[in-house]
Amino acid sequence: MMRDTDVPQWWAKLGLPGLIDIHTHFLPERMLQRVWAHFDEAGPLIGRPWPITYRADEASRLAQVRRLGLRHFTALTYAHRPGMAADLTNFALDLAAAEPDCVPSATFYPEEGVLDEVHSALERGARVFKIHAQVGGFDLREPVLDPVWGLLAESGVPVVVHVGSGPVPRPGFTGPDKLEGVLRRHPQLTAVVAHLGAPEYGEFLDLADRYPRVHLDTTMVFTDFFEAAAPFPPELLPRLASMPERIVLGSDFPNIPYPYAHQLEALERLRDKEPALDDEWLRAVCWSNGKRLLGV
Structure with a gap:
């Protein structure tokens, strides 16, 4: 089994200067502790035991991603109720200002003032x-978000969207139809579907076929x-091979129940x-x- 200490050798063997990970999380300490508690309890949106491998303070986690060779990584945050998104965006942008290899990241929520908040984040x-x-428990097609999608489509800034029905579906909020409804109105939106859209892999690949900026x-x-829970159908693998420019590395660090190296090992063994x-x-x-998506 590949270990984290093997990761720099792994990417060097590919001739890369390191890794770029579009899906890593850094959160305010109090919120992070609440998130970890939810994982520890295998809460209703988690569905099964999910031990956190990288349970450490922020400085230790930053040191770890650098030891792995992540040259650029994100500080993805997300709000689960109104009134949170602005503070989370401030945290993420402040972290990026202090840590230049952390890509300036932001979030939003369907609430009054959301367009101004997103516009401000882009300006910053x-x-x-x-x-x-x-x-968050919301539908991407909510009317208050429509001008936000338009602004982001025009800006070309990517949005990592968790809208697949895994690990636990939320009827009315998850599923490929929600994102498709947005894309019909904003076909140039640069949407990055988290987790390859698990478990609706085929449906989200269909969206990538139809919309040129879906990743x-x-x-x-x-x-x-x-x-073990949401296996990727082997018959869909040729479709991944047919769109090499539309698949991007993500990990969910630090909230993963295995070493970071295992994500890379899992990708490498696909060639078999x-x-x-x-x-x-x-x-x-x-x-x-x-590199292209994040403009780094």
Whole structure:
């Protein structure tokens, strides 16, 4: 099994200067502790035991991503109720100002003033947004969000969207139809579907076929942990090979129940099932696509 200490050798063997991870989390300490408590309890939106591998203070977690060779990473936050998003965005942008390898990140929530908040975040340099429809309990198609989607489509700034029905579906809030409704109105939106859209992999790949700026991140997909609950259908692997420019590395660090190295190991072993998922594909996923999307 690949270990974290093996990761720098892994990306160096691919001829890369490091890794770019579009889906990592840094949160205010009090909120992070609440999130970890929810994972510890295998809460209703988690569905099963989910031990946190990188349970450490912020300085230790920053040191860890740098030891792994993440040259650029995100501080994805997400609000689960009104009145939170602005503070979370402030936290993420402040962290990026202090840590230049942390990509300026932001979030938003369907509430009064959301358009002004997103506009402000863009003016302050946000290069990626994150929303979590499953945790937030909202429909991406809510009218208050329509001008936000328009602004983000025009800006070209990517939005990492958790709208797949895993790990636990929330009827009315999750599913590919929610994102498709947004894309019909804003077809140029740069949406990055978290977790490859698990478990609706095929439906989200269909959206990537129809909309040229839809991407999908690899977060947790193909790992042993995810394969046990939401296995990726082998017959869909050629579709991943056919769109190497649309798949981007994500991990969910630090909230993962295994070493970071296992995500990379899981991606590498795909070539045993689909030879076209080769070193060139891995270089695009682990570096080039993230570099282009995040503008770094």
